[in-house]
Amino acid sequence: MAKYYCILFDADNTLLNFDAAENKALAETLVNYGIEPDAETVQTYRTINEELWRQLEKGQIRREKLFGERFSRFLKAINAAGDGVEMNRCYLEQLSTHPDLMSPEVLDVLRELSEVATLAIVSNGAQKVQTRRLAESGVMNFMEDVFISEKMGCEKPNARIFDAALRALGVENREHVLMVGDSLSSDIQGGSNAGLDTCWYNPNHAENPGKVIPTYEIASLEELYPLVMEQEELANVGLKNRRHQC
Numbered sequence: 001m002a003k004y005y006c007i008l009f010d011a012d013n014t015l016l017n018f019d020a021a022e023n024k025a026l027a028e029t030l031v032n033y034g035i036e037p038d039a040e041t042v043q044t045y046r047t048i049n050e051e052l053w054r055q056l057e058k059g060q061i062r063r064e065k066l067f068g069e070r071f072s073r074f075l076k077a078i079n080a081a082g083d084g085v086e087m088n089r090c091y092l093e094q095l096s097t098h099p100d101l102m103s104p105e106v107l108d109v110l111r112e113l114s115e116v117a118t119l120a121i122v123s124n125g126a127q128k129v130q131t132r133r134l135a136e137s138g139v140m141n142f143m144e145d146v147f148i149s150e151k152m153g154c155e156k157p158n159a160r161i162f163d164a165a166l167r168a169l170g171v172e173n174r175e176h177v178l179m180v181g182d183s184l185s186s187d188i189q190g191g192s193n194a195g196l197d198t199c200w201y202n203p204n205h206a207e208n209p210g211k212v213i214p215t216y217e218i219a220s221l222e223e224l225y226p227l228v229m230e231q232e233e234l235a236n237v238g239l240k241n242r243r244h245q246c
Contacts, residue, residue, distance in 0.1 A: 007180060008122050008191070010156075014182045015106055026094075030042075044077050072084025096129040099137035101137055120165060121143055125148060157189040159193040192212065
């Protein structure tokens, strides 16, 4: 039996390439509003957006305030006219059309892991956006369920979203649950808050400031195999991979 029979995944920048999707969606939105998406303008938006998301994770603001203010602040910062709420709506619609995967191997990894464990997603993204991207990417073919903060009423790193997800999945023994994600402050801290083992997905080998310590750290999703599977299961995965190469 696998060491972990339930794996909770973050979505953005773990399974789905949010950075690529954001680049496309933001450029499309800015062009639609007659704003040149040059590097300085894009960075201005990102600085504002990242600060608001940090406040959301700390419980200092609500999601509605984030979505209502980020483009309003952005327009003010670049001295441009426009309706920030409507601009945010346009951006989310564009974002939902980009289901980019983090790598070509994502679906293969999920397929293998789904044979030995229950897989689910816990995401802080917008419900409508994430539902469409996850479905169109093929990721949902291997998921038992998806738990999105907008619908759940709380965000990572609050333990309540993990508690609700595990109740829905019928999981009682948390020793056999692993949380996998790219964000130390959201995914790893959240998993830790809920009493779960955690795995920091760190493909760019970023430095860990040391405030949040994951159980494991990986640079590729394939590194989950030995963490999750027994030796016999690993041997079967190796056999399948060799067959794929034939």
